[in-house]
Amino acid sequence: MSQTLPMLGRSRRNRQGPAWRSLVRETTLSPSDLILPLFVCAGEGQRQPVEAMPGVVRASIDEVCAQAAVAWDLGIPAVALFPVIPDALKDPLASEASNPDGLLPDCVRALRRQLPDLVVITDVAMDPYSSDGHDGVVVDGCIDNDATLPILARMAVMQASAGAQMVAPSDMMDGRVGHIRRALDEAGYHQVGIISYCAKYASAFYGPFRQALDSQPRSGDKKTYQMDPANVREASRELAQDVAEGADVVMVKPGLPYLDVIARLRAETDLPVAAYHVSGEYAMLHAAASKGWLDYESCLLESLLCLRRAGADMIFTYGACDAARLLKSARR
Ligand code: PBG
Numbered sequence: 190m191s192q193t194l195p196m197l198g199r200s201r202r203n204r205q206g207p208a209w210r211s212l213v214r215e216t217t218l219s220p221s222d223l224i225l226p227l228f229v230c231a232g233e234g235q236r237q238p239v240e241a242m243p244g245v246v247r248a249s250i251d252e253v254c255a256q257a258a259v260a261w262d263l264g265i266p267a268v269a270l271f272p273v274i275p276d277a278l279k280d281p282l283a284s285e286a287s288n289p290d291g292l293l294p295d296c297v298r299a300l301r302r303q304l305p306d307l308v309v310i311t312d313v314a315m316d317p318y319s320s321d322g323h324d325g326v327v328v329d330g331c332i333d334n335d336a337t338l339p340i341l342a343r344m345a346v347m348q349a350s351a352g353a354q355m356v357a358p359s360d361m362m363d364g365r366v367g368h369i370r371r372a373l374d375e376a377g378y379h380q381v382g383i384i385s386y387c388a389k390y391a392s393a394f395y396g397p398f399r400q401a402l403d404s405q406p407r408s409g410d411k412k413t414y415q416m417d418p419a420n421v422r423e424a425s426r427e428l429a430q431d432v433a434e435g436a437d438v439v440m441v442k443p444g445l446p447y448l449d450v451i452a453r454l455r456a457e458t459d460l461p462v463a464a465y466h467v468s469g470e471y472a473m474l475h476a477a478a479s480k481g482w483l484d485y486e487s488c489l490l491e492s493l494l495c496l497r498r499a500g501a502d503m504i505f506t507y508g509a510c511d512a513a514r515l516l517k518s519a520r521r
Contacts, residue, residue, distance in 0.1 A: 216498040218490065220264030220513035224310065224463075224505045228401050229253045229296045230273040241397035242468055243475045245507050247273050250296045254303050256510075263513035267308035269357065269505055270296055273402055274317050282326060283318035287343040294351035301352040310384060311348040313341050313358040313369065322406040324360035325414060332413055337362045342372035349378040357384040357440070361414040367434030384463060385431040387439035388424035388450050391415035394443045394469030401468070424450050428457055436460065438503070443467040445492055448499040455500025464501035466492060471507040486515055 203213045228247045230237065235249035248256060257268050272293040278285045285291055293311065300309050314324045315337065325332035326340065337360065345356045356373075358365050366385050373381050391412045399405045416423060424441070431439055439458060441451045442465035454462050470492065478485035489508045496504050506512065 216494060218494045218497050218512070218516065220509075220516055221266055222497060222501075222503055223265050223493070223509040223512060224267045224269055224503055225257070225260045225265055225509040226269045226271060226505055226507060227253050227256055228271050228273055229292060231275070231292055239397065239401040241400060241472045242507060243479075244511070245401070245471075247401060250292075250299050253296055254299055257300055257304055257307060260510055260513070261304050261307050263510055263517070265509050265513055267310055267355075267503075268300070269310040269312065270300075271312055271398075271402060272296070272317055276320075276403075279318055279320040281320055283315035283340060283344075286315060286318040286340065287347045289347050289350065294347060297348065297351040297353050308354050309352065310355040310357050311351075311353040313345045313348070313356050313365075314360040315340060315344075316360075316404045316406075317402050319404075321408070322404055323409075324411065325362055327408075330408070332362075334362050334364070334414075338365055338368040341365050342368050345369045345381075346372050346376045346378065349373055349376065349381040353381065355382045355384050355437075357386065359386040359389060359442075361386065361389050361411075361416070363430075364434070366431050366436050370435040382437035383435065384438040384440060385436035386442055386465075387427050387431045387436065388447070388454065389415050389440070389442045390418050390447065392418065392443050392446075392467070392469070394446070394467045396469055397472045398468035418446070421450055421453060424453060425457060428454055432458060432460065438463050440465060440505075441501070443470060444496050444501075444504070444506075445470055448495065451496065451499040451501050461502040462500055463503045463505065464496045464499070466496060466504055466506040466508070468507065474508075486511065490515055 230247040232249040236246040236252050239245045297309050316324045321327040325337040348356050438461045440463040441447050444464040444466040451464055474485050474488050477483035493504055
């Protein structure tokens with residue numbers, strides 16, 4: 190049947206076939222956009238599975254190096270390290286966090302030796318080392334912001350001295366970016382950058398990560414320092430502070446439930462924006478896929494592409510190697 194009115198615009202013309210779609214695509218996703226988080230534990234030849242994160246392990250330094258080499262060969266430019274610290278080494282002031290001979294700096298040195306071009310990002314926060322499981326010093330049941338700042342600064346300088354090229358404060362204390370920047374500069378680490386967890390929300394999606402590191406808060410929750418999921422204007426204030434204090438990259442975390450926050454930071458700053466596709470987001474994909482309810486591979490690539498579309502320049506994701514392999518293999 191012929192139509193009576195001419196239809197001038199036909200959106201489907203630009204959706205014909207993978208070759209044409211690739212020309213009109215607005216957003217790209219490449220292995221070079223991805224950062225692989227890795228959990229490092231003591232020992233040798235260790236690969237302990239993390240139950241809620243299929244494919245993710247707590248690995249000893251030799252195995253972390255092996256995983257990083259695979260990632261590097263797939264075109265992934267950076268890894269982010271998170272240490273698993275035994276209870277015996279945890280204390281209220283997270284003293285182990287600035288031990289220059291600790292597990293984390295050993296791992297940084299090993300990676301820098303074996304893969305000198307790989308970017309090594311270290312996490313600056315007390316929680317894996319704290320007997321309270323918090324990102325700040327607990328005094329009389331409250332988090333003492335300013336008592337935490339020198340601890341974070343010492344930790345960052347120690348990580349830089351081990352060879353970390355980027356330090357990533359994930360603690361959400363006020364003033365920490367400036368404090369860390371000054372400490373790094375005073376120690377001569379002008380070239381070491383700061384990826385600030387700028388808009389980090391008090392999210393239930395961090396559950397599997399806390400299981401992996403056994404880093405749950407021993408009392409209370411993180412709502413007095415991590416942001417309220419209800420707020421987005423507040424992210425702009427966090428951004429202004431972090432930019433003024435010298436952040437080199439600003440991050441939004443978690444990822445998919447916070448696309449509006451990513452878009453907002455993207456619009457408000459010219460700095461690179463990072464997104465963290467967190468442990469719970471990764472766990473959900475695998476859980477649904479294991480039941481045959483979702484296709485893990487397509488949903489992973491779609492999630493990461495959407496984070497890019499919202500404005501993320503780089504994405505921390507446990508699925509980085511899976512995504513990189515898929516991106517290499519197919520025209521989509
Ligand atoms: C801790 C930290 C957390 C994550 C990264 N750094 C957990 C938390 O704040 O309790 C979560 C990452 C993830 O869930 O993948 N400073």
